[in-house]
Amino acid sequence: MAKVTVDGIEVEVPNGVSVLQACEAAGKEIPRFCYHERLSVAGNCRMCLVEVEKAPKPIASCAYPVADGMKVFTDSEMVRKGRRGVMEFLLINHPLDCPICDQGGECDLQDQAVAYGLDKSRYLEEKRAVKDKYMGPLVKTIMTRCIQCTRCVRFATEVAGVPELGATNRGENMEIGTYVEKALTTELSGNLIDICPVGALTSRPYAFVSRPWELRKTDSIDVLDATGTNIRIDTRAGEVLRILPRTNDDVNEEWMADRGRFSFDGLKRRRLDRPWIKVDGKLRPTSWSEALGAVAARLKGLPGERIGAVVGDLVDAEAIVALKDLMGALGSRNLECRVDGAAIDASRRDFYTFNTGIAGIEEADALLIVGANPRLEAPVLNARIRKRVIAGGFPVGFLGPRGLALTYGHDWLGEGGATLRALVGGEHRFNEVLRAAKRPMLILGRGALRRPDGAAILAAAWKVAAEHNMLQPDWHGFNLLHQFGGQVAPLDLGFLPPEGGAAISPSIEALWLLGAEIDTAAIPAGAFVIYQGHHGEAAAARADVILPGAAYTEKDATWVNTEGRVQHGRLAVYPPGEAREDWKIIRAASEVLGHRLPYDTLEAVRARLAEANPVFAGRGFAPHGCTERTGPAGDAAAVADAGFAPVPGSYWQAEAISRASETMAECARVYGAAQIRLAAE
């Protein structure tokens, strides 16, 4: 530890930290542009100048290590003069277009110019102008505003793992860009907008939309992938205008995936915003009372075993428990939540969660990925893996399609089944790597369990984990990676058929689909289908009654991410038109059906949730070890030879909200070809 005095305040900081960090520990704010906590230190903006006793000139605090007994002054005349000089140089070529700049109001340069800027310019020469670059459909560039802090270059290279941005040419002519015109091939490009301290990189969909002080900010959770990214939803006049990540070091650090960030325009399109009822084979708009009346008319008197219910991938825990209670009251146990057909064993929670925890990845020392493409299934989680790989000593074995660009080097072990059996047998070369590791981990993709031999794959993966030191009392290295934010909650609530049962069977006469986009061919002909949800696709078209529900931005809801972390999202905007929060719809239907559910308030539903599964009583995620090593049911030897197929469909259009989004459609157009090429390589 080193003792440092900052403006007379004595602080003790670890050796090797920078002077800037010591100043922050002392509660002194240091202005900066290029320095970013999660990126390497560049030291090129010089805004963080401080004075150090006995140093002849101001030093850049971000790149200067502390020394014991150092005396730092952050507000001396030398410091103020130095920073004013730096600011003057930065502003020489910076355009005075704040009134039309989207960064205005949340611009580091603007804020710091208030403190250190001169009120007039002494620069009379010609200013520099830089051609704007194309970086894809999400990031808008106005490169004349760039102050060349190189944060974006470092982010792309270090965090996103796509070294495609660079500083070309030099001196006066230096430019940030890709040199060859191309869209950045990353699913994390939106973060470039966040880290850019000026208005050089801004959001294309948000261009000229709003000013930050006009926005109402609501904390919520992203559910479009299973990471459970903490987000802030910015709204104005009942409309979601943008979504930004919130810092949560345990989950997403401060990053966010592009689909979650940019697909919100899909929340306004193709919405189910009023009840519909099918009359003579055609859907027509109707009222809530008529719609619920029609539901009651069909369901009343129907024996429970002829009623089924399926929940989809983006449904909140409150709605699920309400529907489960309603089905229980109606006498039905035909429940299902695995619409993708994944053979998940929900008998124990650690069979279907990411037990290591996302932050736990950084403690692991070997990784085996089975049938998952974390880059496309959970880009932020993938960035965490990459961070761990860069730290070194982290061999990554990969089972799946060959040549995937995961953004980090990995050892391709094989296409799939056959190699997995070899790993179970303990004779594969990667077995040695896993045996040598102290805290190895395994990531099993949910997509791998969709196959007919899914149960066998689950059992085999568990067996690999059990035999390679992954299941210890203080370390749980078995991880299932889900794809969407609503996939764990129904498993926690046991929204599953009894052993050997199925939600949809030929004897089903009524089917309640809660946001579940299922294959309509599987629905028995004549069955009465209730579709409740916010976006209607094929399943909604098949429905006899449509009950319009709320999307994740439109309700106070509980979400469980792939780790099993319970998080609460808040209502940012009201659901459009006649749409209502989902648990309330089910509560209303229960009344009409004569089985009134015993909760009327959100608190009451949450109390019921906690009663249904104690995990909902708490929030967050408790790191845990593995005490019970017995594996899930399934014959590990029955794994078929077939390779693990890549996740079907495009990253950009993976669920109903992004499929309705124009921004995502544009991304799919631009990146579609690139992804096909990646797969072919």
Added chain:
Amino acid sequence: MVEVSTANEVAQPASFEFDAESNAAIETILKRYPPGRQASAVIPLLYVVQRQMKRQTDSAWVPLKGMDAVAARLGMAPIRVYEVASFYFMFNTKPVGRFHLQVCGTTPCWLRGSDEVFHACKDAAHVAGYGQTSEDGMFTLSEVECLGGCVNAPILQVDDDYYEDMDYERTVQLIEALRRGERPPPGSTIGRQTSAPEGGPQTLLDVPGE
């Protein structure tokens, strides 16, 4: 607005592959660096590309595909090579003429008459100005920063060779000679021995023992 060359504005060849001579050169170069540090060879390899282009197309420049080839050979991200190639003015990211006339315009050369050299180049090579190529494709004229030959200023670098102690007349003669296909010997054009004083040595004349 500053003129900055970007890869997109130049007609690029569709492909680039190292030929046998380049491959041999690369092998020698890579041996200079310890294993795992091959990326250090990026500058020498870019020269290899530029020389190969000179051999093949009579224009010494580094096309995009050539940078990609360097990146692939050294296991670097292409953008890291683009950064280096665009940073150093010794690498031409646009095609140049058969002879690349590089006039040093830094203070010592300028004081010793680099403006005259520039005008001579313009007149004799029929080039409109810096950054331009003559219509016949023979000459490209560039202004470069200090070539480190200040003692013999002004300097005119033609491709890789320095012609020193230039003035208007001798520059014109040099260019005429190049046009005729001759290649006058590089070095001082006034017969100076390396960078010794004009007219022969002035000091250390009394060699002890003679």
